[in-house]
Amino acid sequence: MDDRERNQDERERRWQLWMVAAQAGDSATYEKLLLELLPYVRRRVAGKIFEPSEREDIVQNVLIGLHRARHTYRSERPFGPWLRAVVRNAVVDWLRAHGRRSHYERPGGIGDLPEPSSEAPLPGEETLSPELEGALASLPASQREAVELLHLDGLSVAEASTRAGVSPGALKVRAHRGYRALRAILSRRGS
Amino acid sequence: MSARTAEDRIRELARDLAPVRPIPPLRWVLGAAVVLGSAAPFAAHWLLGSPGFRSGSSAVSSLPYLATFAGLWLLALGALVAALASCVPGRESAARRGVGVAASGAAVAVVGGLWGIVAGDGPVAGASLADCLPCIGRALALGTAPVLLACAFIVYAAVRRPGSGTALALAGGVALGAVAVHVTCPSDSPMHWLLAHTLAPVVAVLLLTGPLAAFVASRTHRAQR
Numbered sequence: 001m002d003d004r005e006r007n008q009d010e011r012e013r014r015w016q017l018w019m020v021a022a023q024a025g026d027s028a029t030y031e032k033l034l035l036e037l038l039p040y041v042r043r044r045v046a047g048k049i050f051e052p053s054e055r056e057d058i059v060q061n062v063l064i065g066l067h068r069a070r071h072t073y074r075s076e077r078p079f080g081p082w083l084r085a086v087v088r089n090a091v092v093d094w095l096r097a098h099g100r101r102s103h104y105e106r107p108g109g110i111g112d113l114p115e116p117s118s119e120a121p122l123p124g125e126e127t128l129s130p131e132l133e134g135a136l137a138s139l140p141a142s143q144r145e146a147v148e149l150l151h152l153d154g155l156s157v158a159e160a161s162t163r164a165g166v167s168p169g170a171l172k173v174r175a176h177r178g179y180r181a182l183r184a185i186l187s188r189r190g191s
Numbered sequence: 192m193s194a195r196t197a198e199d200r201i202r203e204l205a206r207d208l209a210p211v212r213p214i215p216p217l218r219w220v221l222g223a224a225v226v227l228g229s230a231a232p233f234a235a236h237w238l239l240g241s242p243g244f245r246s247g248s249s250a251v252s253s254l255p256y257l258a259t260f261a262g263l264w265l266l267a268l269g270a271l272v273a274a275l276a277s278c279v280p281g282r283e284s285a286a287r288r289g290v291g292v293a294a295s296g297a298a299v300a301v302v303g304g305l306w307g308i309v310a311g312d313g314p315v316a317g318a319s320l321a322d323c324l325p326c327i328g329r330a331l332a333l334g335t336a337p338v339l340l341a342c343a344f345i346v347y348a349a350v351r352r353p354g355s356g357t358a359l360a361l362a363g364g365v366a367l368g369a370v371a372v373h374v375t376c377p378s379d380s381p382m383h384w385l386l387a388h389t390l391a392p393v394v395a396v397l398l399l400t401g402p403l404a405a406f407v408a409s410r411t412h413r414a415q416r
Contacts, residue, residue: 025210034201042197060200067204071211072279072348085280089351167409 016079023070034063037083044087054098057159062090064163097158135185143178146171217275217282220344224271224337228367231333232375255310256373258303259384263370265296266392270363274341277359278350293362300389307381318380323387326372330391334361334368342403346410353411357404358396365395 015033022030038059045058066086073082136144142164149160149171161171195203269292276285341360350356369391373384 022208023211023213025208027205027208030208031201031205034204035198038197038201056197059197060195063197063200063204069280072214074213074216076216077281082281085283089280093351 012079015083016075019070019073019079020075023073034066037066038063040083041087044084045091048091057155058091058094061094061159061162062087065090065093068165093162094159097156097162131186132182135182138185139178139181143174143181146174147178147182150175214279214344214348217272217279217285220275220340221268221271224340224364225268225367227336227340228267228334228364228371231336231368232371235329235333236375253307255303255307255381256384258306259300259381259389260370260373262296262298262300262303263366263373263389263392265299266293267296267363267366267370269293269296270359270366270392271337271341272363274356274359274363275344275348277352277356278345278348290359293359296366297389297392301385304381304385304389307384318382318386322378322383323390326376326378326383326387327391327394330365330368330372330388331395332368333371334365334395336364337367338364338403340364342407345407350407350411353408354400354404357407358400361395361399361403362392365392 015037018029018033018036022033041059041062042055045055045062049055049058066083069086073079136147139147145164146160149155149163150157155163157168157171161168164171164174166174269289271289273286273289273293276282276289338360341364342357345353345356345360369388372391373388376383376388378384378387
């Protein structure tokens with residue numbers, strides 16, 4: 001066994017141990033593990049996705065997928081194949097959602113949701129006004145997350161629902177309630 | 192492009208980290224499903240007075256009967272392995288092997304039944320709907336426990352396609368129920384074995400995959416919330 005193989009074995013053993021600690025709730029070790037996995041994940045995603053602007057989104061999807069699937073790792077099994085499968089699944093899911101979006105949704109569109117009124121000028125805004133930021137902060141966490149994912153992060157409904165861990169329908173309902181609440185807050189402040 | 196960086200996301204995930212219990216080994220879950228499926232006919236016989244094991248017929252030792260029995264077993268094991276492995280990252284090859292074994296089992300069972308019919312090994316009776324429905328119903332009932340166990344595992348693990356996972360769980364669990372029906376049903380007709388025993392998993396998949404997959408998907412969304 002040469003040095004390179006020995007290093008790979010050590011690295012995989014270390015990741016195995018760290019993942020077991022993460023499963024037990026050790027958040028410091030978990031953060032260390034994810035930070036160490038990040039360059040590896042970026043390399044794997046870069047090997048599959050040619051559009052650089054999309055890679056970072058997929059990398060984050062991989063991180064979320066890894067977080068959600070962390071209980072499916074068993075310590076007696078090798079870590080590498082599990083990690084590669086998580087990366088592959090996240091990339092495939094993203095490509096599927098992306099394909100569907102390009103066929104069935106307008107870019108950045110949110111389907112049949114009503115457009116926010118002029119009092120809540122979220123779409124396309126690069127920076128938020130302090131007033132709107134305050135109104136967003138006062139929303140319940142689930143509604144705020146839905147509005148942020150759809151309008152600040154610019155995700156499709158399918159991608160946003162995957163990130164939030166809810167069905168697309170539930171995400172639309174949360175976003176709709178968020179818009180309504182935002183409108184109410186902003187019009188109260190305006191009057 | 193996301194407003195957050197990957198490093199921000201990592202800090203967020205680490206901050207929200209909660210302890211989790213790793214999934215049990217697949218062979219334990221598979222073993223539990225097989226034990227439940229195998230115990231069901233005994234329990235049904237003792238508790239409900241349903242038919243016990245058949246005996247005293249030469250048909251039991253005929254090749255078509257044994258081929259149907261072995262085919263249903265292979266179908267049950269392969270489909271259950273595929274259902275369980277398909278929702279664990281890194282176990283895709285086990286899932287593919289399971290599908291292969293299940294398909295081979297189904298082929299063996301179908302060929303066994305057809306062989307019996309063509310060779311005229313037994314009466315071609317017991318093929319009416321009235322004769323087949325009770326056996327199909329019993330296979331569904333006896334397969335309920337392994338199907339539910341597999342679906343519970345699918346919900347807890349990381350299922351990505353609830354439809355295929357649920358269809359495989361249904362095929363595997365009901366095939367176990369069909370094995371139990373095959374060894375207790377008094378019919379000597381190869382036509383009946385084919386239509387009522389071998390086709391029971393197919394009927395279950397066609398009728399129940401939709402509603403069960405929708406239920407599994409809704410439970411999976413709730414579990415991930």
